[in-house]
Amino acid sequence: MTPARLKLNGMTKTYGSMRANDDISLEIAAGEIHALLGENGAGKSTLMKMIYGVTRPDAGVIEWNGQPVTINSPKDARALGIGMVFQHFSLFETLTVAENIALAMDEQVSLDALSARIIEVSEHYGLPIAPQRLVHHLSVGERQRVEIVRCLLQNPKLLIMDEPTSVLTPQAVEKLFETLRLLAAEGCSIVYISHKLDEIQALCHHATVLRHGQVSGTCQPKDETVAHLAQMMIGQSLPHYEHSKVTLGEERLSVKHLSIATDDPFGVSLNDVSFSVRAGEILGIAGISGNGQAELLAALSGERTSQAEMIHMLGCDAGHLRPMQRRQLGLGLCFVPEERLGKGAVPAMSLAENALLTAYSSMPNMLSKGMMQLRVIRDFAERCIERFKVKCDSADSLASSLSGGNLQKFIMGREIMLAPALMVVAQPTWGVDVGAATFLRQQLLDLAAQGVAIVLLSEELDEIFQVADRIAVLAQGRLSPAVDIDSTTPDQIGVWMSGLFETDAA
Numbered sequence: 001m002t003p004a005r006l007k008l009n010g011m012t013k014t015y016g017s018m019r020a021n022d023d024i025s026l027e028i029a030a031g032e033i034h035a036l037l038g039e040n041g042a043g044k045s046t047l048m049k050m051i052y053g054v055t056r057p058d059a060g061v062i063e064w065n066g067q068p069v070t071i072n073s074p075k076d077a078r079a080l081g082i083g084m085v086f087q088h089f090s091l092f093e094t095l096t097v098a099e100n101i102a103l104a105m106d107e108q109v110s111l112d113a114l115s116a117r118i119i120e121v122s123e124h125y126g127l128p129i130a131p132q133r134l135v136h137h138l139s140v141g142e143r144q145r146v147e148i149v150r151c152l153l154q155n156p157k158l159l160i161m162d163e164p165t166s167v168l169t170p171q172a173v174e175k176l177f178e179t180l181r182l183l184a185a186e187g188c189s190i191v192y193i194s195h196k197l198d199e200i201q202a203l204c205h206h207a208t209v210l211r212h213g214q215v216s217g218t219c220q221p222k223d224e225t226v227a228h229l230a231q232m233m234i235g236q237s238l239p240h241y242e243h244s245k246v247t248l249g250e251e252r253l254s255v256k257h258l259s260i261a262t263d264d265p266f267g268v269s270l271n272d273v274s275f276s277v278r279a280g281e282i283l284g285i286a287g288i289s290g291n292g293q294a295e296l297l298a299a300l301s302g303e304r305t306s307q308a309e310m311i312h313m314l315g316c317d318a319g320h321l322r323p324m325q326r327r328q329l330g331l332g333l334c335f336v337p338e339e340r341l342g343k344g345a346v347p348a349m350s351l352a353e354n355a356l357l358t359a360y361s362s363m364p365n366m367l368s369k370g371m372m373q374l375r376v377i378r379d380f381a382e383r384c385i386e387r388f389k390v391k392c393d394s395a396d397s398l399a400s401s402l403s404g405g406n407l408q409k410f411i412m413g414r415e416i417m418l419a420p421a422l423m424v425v426a427q428p429t430w431g432v433d434v435g436a437a438t439f440l441r442q443q444l445l446d447l448a449a450q451g452v453a454i455v456l457l458s459e460e461l462d463e464i465f466q467v468a469d470r471i472a473v474l475a476q477g478r479l480s481p482a483v484d485i486d487s488t489t490p491d492q493i494g495v496w497m498s499g500l501f502e503t504d505a506a
């Protein structure tokens with residue numbers, strides 16, 4: 001019998017008191033697409049980091065084609081034939097595609113020879129990419145292609161993909177799946193990590209489910225319903241959304257003819273953007289980040305100021321106001337995803353300290369005579385941890401020690417608990433498991449039912465269709481008209497996301 005391509009036996013890894021992986025065993029055959037799923041903090045990334053040589057296991061054996069191996073570094077992993085495409089790209093903006101790939105190669109090759117191989121591989125796998133293009137001209141989908149082509153040039157026998165579709169349009173997801181199916185048909189095994197259960201069903205042959213660091217089940221996803229997959233993952237069925245009937249109130253935000261030149265050399269300027277949102281309403285702004293999303297967020301938060309009347313917020317002309325002045329008017333902000341560590345939270349600070357950072361403008365009792373009121377701050381952080389089921393040791397845990405999805409829950413929870421009058425939320429469920437995503441989206445619906453006006457920027461079309469009342473698309477710095485969610489479809493919005501809304505809307 002042919003040995004498994006990859007066999008894990010008893011993989012165990014502990015961080016302090018947290019057993020991130022507890023005696024995990026699994027097998028992946030050649031040419032198999034294997035899903036790894038589990039709720040936030042279940043231990044998926046930890047397991048992959050051990051296979052890719054980023055982290056050393058405390059115990060356990062990795063067998064590669066039937067032979068026990070020790071993988072001490074990503075270079076060791078690549079030498080075996082293991083490639084990994086990370087959630088966050090690590091490309092240099094000012095270099096070309098070929099130069100970026102050359103930097104990541106373990107062996108020296110001339111740029112001409114490399115460019116020829118890039119063209120060959122990209123054509124074979126249907127991943128068109130021109131080697132001489134500068135990375136800063138590439139869309140997010142194209143950047144992901146560069147990362148995938150970089151791995152494919154090393155002729156991998158196992159490719160690990162960590163939430164690869166969170167940044168892609170529906171059309172680009174379909175293209176990616178075609179490539180992955182072709183790779184698998186040629187014998188490459190694929191580990192596919194995703195929180196999107198419908199994608200796992202469409203793509204994967206087998207699945208291993210992790211819960212609390214252990215294997216809680218295995219299945220063939222095509223034979224399961226999405227509801228059952230969710231149940232295996234979170235231990236209970238997914239609740240349904242409750243949409244209350246909301247009578248819309250006054251206009252809380254109106255943006256008029258906002259044009260802002262980007263201050264990022266690789267950013268996108270906003271071009272004549274106008275929209276409004278009323279009390280009790282959720283306006284979804286769809287689009288792939290990198291199309292002016294960062295600039296719009298900066299303009300709404302007050303990080304970038306504009307002419308006062310371009311942004312009318314909570315009864316005031318506010319375009320000229322700074323972030324803290326806007327928060328004092330009643331603006332709540334949840335940023336993420338790439339900026340989750342950095343803008344959403346400060347990694348080297350505890351959760352309690354992170355709570356203080358934005359909460360004190362709405363909760364003045366967190367500070368008294370310039371002194372931090374530790375009890376009040378801790379109490380707020382602890383309530384947030386409990387209410388939003390944030391998996392961590394305590395309010396003293398460093399933000400950097402939380403799994404991605406758990407930090408996201410904390411950042412969202414912190415803002416929701418401040419109950420603002422107007423909330424601007426970007427990518428609220430990025431990297432969050434299905435159970436927690438449903439919970440967070442329901443929180444947004446409940447806030448709207450209480451009369452909060454919400455602007456929701458999201459790359460997840462499903463999310464916007466689940467909660468928003470109206471939808472607009474931000475593409476190449478321009479905003480489409482906002483239309484009622486019932487009057488459009490995800491496919492049409494997908495087309496608008498490529499910037500083609502003017503003819504359609506007309």
Ligand SMILES: Nc1ncnc2c1ncn2[C@@H]1O[C@H](COP(=O)(O)OP(=O)(O)OP(=O)(O)O)[C@@H](O)[C@H]1O
Nearest residue numbers: 015020040041042043044045046401402403404405
């Ligand atoms: N460097 C670290 N220091 C302390 N704890 C850690 C560290 N890395 C991971 N952990 C903990 O190990 C557990 C598993 O984390 P891991 O990132 O593997 O989860 P995950 O399943 O990938 O989650 P997500 O879906 O949110 O990305 C979490 O509770 C996390 O807080």
